[in-house]
Amino acid sequence: MSLFLSLLDLKPGEACTLESIEPVDTSTALKLQELGLTPGVALVFLRRSPMGDLLAFTLRGTFIALRREAAACIRVRL
């Protein structure tokens, strides 16, 4: 197991701390950071959308849902 997990590796209800955003294309990375996904921020995974690939998290006092593709490039630490 690698040292870092991605957001996809979490189980529902699990909390984590954001480590870094993998270098995907610049605009995606910027958009994710603007939402508040900056290094050191705390996240709790809530659940995955049915049949789909949205993942709901708590982030900075709000609930947000991210696409699988976006969540996959976010490295976290438990």
Add this chain to the structure above:
Amino acid sequence: MPISPPAPISSALVSKGLSYALVGRPNSGKTTIFNALTGLRQKVGNYPGVTVEKRYGSFSSPHGVVLQVLDLPGAQSLSPQSPDEAILRDVLFGLVPDTRVDRIVCVIDIHSLEPSLYFALQVLELAKPTIVILNNSAKKALSSAQVQALEDFLGVPVVVYKDQDRESLIRLKLFLSRASMPRQEECVCASAALSRAVKDIQNALACSPAEALAYLEGKDLKGLKGQEKAMLERIQASLLAEEPSWQQNRIQQRYQRIDSFIQSQRVYQLSLENSLSYRMDRWVLHPVFGWFVLTGVFAGIFFGVFSLSIYPMRLLEKGFEGIQGFLNTLPPSHTKDLLCEGVLGGLGNVILFLPQILILFFFIGVLELSGYLPRAIFLLDGPLRKVGLQGRSFIPLLSSYGCAIPGILATRTIGSWSERLATILIAPWISCSARLPIYLILIGVMLPSPLTPIGYKVGFLVGIYSVSTLAALGLAAALRKYLMPGHVSEMTLELPRYQWPSLRTIGFNLYERLRVFVSRTAPFIMAFSIIFWFLSNYPKASPSLQQNPIESSYAGQIGKALEPLIKPLGYDWKIGIGILSSFAARELFISTLGILYNVQEGTGAVEDCGCGCCGKLPASRSKFSSVLLSQQNDQGQRIYTPLSCLSLIIFYMFALQCTSTLVIVRKETGSWKWPCLQFMAMGAFAYIGALIVYQVGRALGFV
């Protein structure tokens, strides 16, 4: 920095007619504040060149000075992700003609304090005179010391606003009428490399630091050419070489400032896990129970629309009867004919369905403001992605059950162009409420009331809606597979906290829809009804001839000319005229047939079919059906047979017969290519579909 009591507004500003831009994140309560400020003194228009709604209004300060306020679209940040968000930034930079902004009011929401503060910091970096409103409608209040700290942190005045609180509204208006306002320092340039780049651009282009930053981020404010453009690219390249992640660094620095502020003030603990929203979402977003909730909510809405709309519809019928009764007392004249048949018969039948549309939009408003809609998007994103759409396509499609036009406008929240285009293109296949009266009347003809149990009729109607919905989704899948394949956009979705919807805000929305209908749609329908009435009454047939006077009229002649084309579908020339008039708007089919067959408004008695919804139709509709049932051709055969009605229903399900929709699609897609393609393809599909149904039905021995 203590905030001094507001000084009276200076005369220089009065003569200028100070204009405020109201900005904030989605769900920040911005629109509620806009409504509270302006009341009914608001207007809705469009920004030049784009169809983003421009809401603006005015209000009087406590000193009696009239101030303008512009409600800009909500956005997550000033880096645009959709056309709605792009207009926000363009307006703030003064790039939009006829839209001047002197000062900015930025709304921050206590429920999403951190993202709100991020947005506010971005706005403050524009270095315009700014005031911040802390929307504090929740129980969780900040102490006055914390508000003071927030003021110090942002460096601009902060006003606490509570919804439905007169005192806080007056305080807000006082703040807005201040003569002068502090602004943030010009540039928060985090690194030496960045501030050097900003300086270079400032020198070369003679602009403010905020504008220089916008150039650096790739926004072309002036339409640069040649030398200037090359110079800008050179500066961008050297900045990127020196500090590759300068944009990310700026974002992180803003959040670091916010984090340290939140920690120093202990503003709140992250206690979402104990919140009501969190507990509700365990059920609402549940992979099994979530669907029950979703189905329940939308079944409830459709039932509510049909059962609640009966009452205003009855009232309207009564009203029309009154007018009809009055008109009948007038001496016979051409004018009386025109008023009775042209105006009342045409417009009246359309107005009758207005309550249904308004009630549907009331429910959509409740869902939107309560916070359920993003949850529905969350649940439906998976299924909709299977047909090449995405969760955000849901609201446009839902609105399209009322009317395709607001549906198509609602696609602006979809960031990816191919998904947005697919949603726009399929929206006309979702059965809009203008088609409902046509379905109901034709079903009434196919399944006459005393003979068929009401369940069959309801079942048939549900069938029509299901088939058209499935066809629309199938079309989306086909479009995305063959015409515009492309990878699905990355999407983020915020699930705001649940809250009680503000009835006031919904009320304003409905009022606006009603106003648009009265001022734009109704005159159009009325003009068309009058023109059509003229065409179907002139030239007057000579009384010696034993024929229907309509047959010799202009409309009759057009219909007769059209007959060979539509005969294979089972229609006669009168239906042909009806279809032709539908191309202006579908509602006109009913009003046209009303004029053609001279159907008067009903007696107001209600036919009781025993079912909850469509049984209690206004009597005029069942009367309408019976008039159609009694129509015969020259050989004494019924014109409206079950088979020809079915063929007509198929035609109406699939044909795009709405000029307004075509115009909106043209505006939203930017070219005539898509509306033309849509019009022809859907027309051909409808024609062929109706042809197959009629001819196959005949071959199988149905009539």
